[in-house]
Amino acid sequence: MDTFSAIVEPKRRLLLEAMRRQPCTVNTLVEIAGLSQPAVSKHLKILKEANLVVVRPDGQKRWYALNAQPLEEVDHFLEPYRQFLSNKLDRLEQHLNEMDQ
């Protein structure tokens, strides 16, 4: 599963958002997502295959934690489009580009 496919699903983005704050167990994420436990486990499997989460077993619990590194791929995709955007980061980068010249 590639990064783009992994983050296109709104519930998975929600799960990532939750784990951004702190590692979570499956049951916690079930409550947050409002889905059945198997559905959440399925999403987590996809996130794990995309390397967006890492798991630490702890007895019968599993702590799922964010690994944001693959999101760099998305960031790199956006890169060449930033010149068409007008947000803060874009202006920052433009400034940097000007400095580079």
Next chain:
Amino acid sequence: MDTFSAIVEPKRRLLLEAMRRQPCTVNTLVEIAGLSQPAVSKHLKILKEANLVVVRPDGQKRWYALNAQPLEEVDHFLEPYRQFLSNKLDRLEQHLNEMDQ
């Protein structure tokens, strides 16, 4: 069609990449994508619904041009994850955040 769904499809990212350089006609994009013409028209329809392209009719031709603005949504999604990344932009932003304090 939301922005994420629009850009998850690799062929659509390829089409966006082509239009990033210059507006293109459908036939040109057919050659670039290596798909049937109806398939490309379908992708373009999706990109148009996502507001990622704009069309300018020109006789029997249609010039499709990039509109990168909706990509800001993706950029905003990435925003809170940047602190977990380690690329150039991230360091830039951290620098900015430090300045803000």
Next chain:
DNA sequence: GGGATATATAACCATATAGATATATTTCTG
């Protein structure tokens, strides 16, 4: 050991998606 708890997997279903081919529509050109 045995029941409760936490999670994963299997099986199934409905819907969405991406592609193809066939055809319609519009515009150009001789």
Next chain:
DNA sequence: CAGAAATATATCTATATGGTTATATATCCC
């Protein structure tokens, strides 16, 4: 006006996706 060219739409098909319920597996606790 007639045929060619450019694009859009209709229809169909195969596969992927996201959800469910049922069940398996592993661990905790009395």
